[in-house]
Amino acid sequence: EAQVTQNPRYLITVTGKKLTVTCSQNMNHEYMSWYRQDPGLGLRQIYYSMNVEVTDKGDVPEGYKVSRKEKRNFPLILESPSPNQTSLYFCASSLVSSGNEQYFGPGTRLTVT
Amino acid sequence: QKEVEQNSGPLSVPEGAIASLNCTYSDRGSQSFFWYRQYSGKSPELIMFIYSNGDKEDGRFTAQLNKASQYVSLLIRDSQPSDSATYLCAVGESGGYQKVTFGIGTKLQVIP
Numbered sequence: 001e002a003q004v005t006q007n008p009r010y011l012i013t014v015t016g017k018k019l020t021v022t023c024s025q026n027m028n029h030e031y032m033s034w035y036r037q038d039p040g041l042g043l044r045q046i047y048y049s050m051n052v053e054v055t056d057k058g059d060v061p062e063g064y065k066v067s068r069k070e071k072r073n074f075p076l077i078l079e080s081p082s083p084n085q086t087s088l089y090f091c092a093s094s095l096v097s098s099g100n101e102q103y104f105g106p107g108t109r110l111t112v113t
Numbered sequence: 114q115k116e117v118e119q120n121s122g123p124l125s126v127p128e129g130a131i132a133s134l135n136c137t138y139s140d141r142g143s144q145s146f147f148w149y150r151q152y153s154g155k156s157p158e159l160i161m162f163i164y165s166n167g168d169k170e171d172g173r174f175t176a177q178l179n180k181a182s183q184y185v186s187l188l189i190r191d192s193q194p195s196d197s198a199t200y201l202c203a204v205g206e207s208g209g210y211q212k213v214t215f216g217i218g219t220k221l222q223v224i225p
Contacts, residue, residue, distance in 0.1 A: 107156050
């Protein structure tokens, strides 16, 4: 089954404790992206990647890191999480040739206390 | 900051009616436009995309694009209670499509 998977689905952590949210897709998509979704603010793009070793900042990259060492994986790293990073996070992927019609993962709900 | 504007709603329509969802965008050079549906607690799901001026129909859904007015809309014919969800408008940036800006979404309620 073609899908985007994220882990963990739910995470409660404390300020400053480094964490990684994994994202993996099995559709051989070149493009992958991370979003956060907050009430009243909608979906905002954090980082995106056009292919392996090619990443770029979205609209809200502060406090986040990403890497793209393999085509199928695009982890999101929070080196020192803060409470304002409490949010619902989505990973998405698409084929470059498709015009960026994105498929979304199930989401990761992160709470930073 | 490129902007995509949507009325957050809720937009209430009776079952069987046409639901009209609207979206405006600020980047005149934008070239790709998407509508996603998001049920409560779920991830967004792509339902329509459009790249050229005019209408594009897929089943009960019609996307309309007017680049001169920087306006994109989604019509849902014969609305069903199962269409009740939040509809997100998304716009790909000019010069490529790497960056995508989403609107806050319009909540649609279809009343049986």
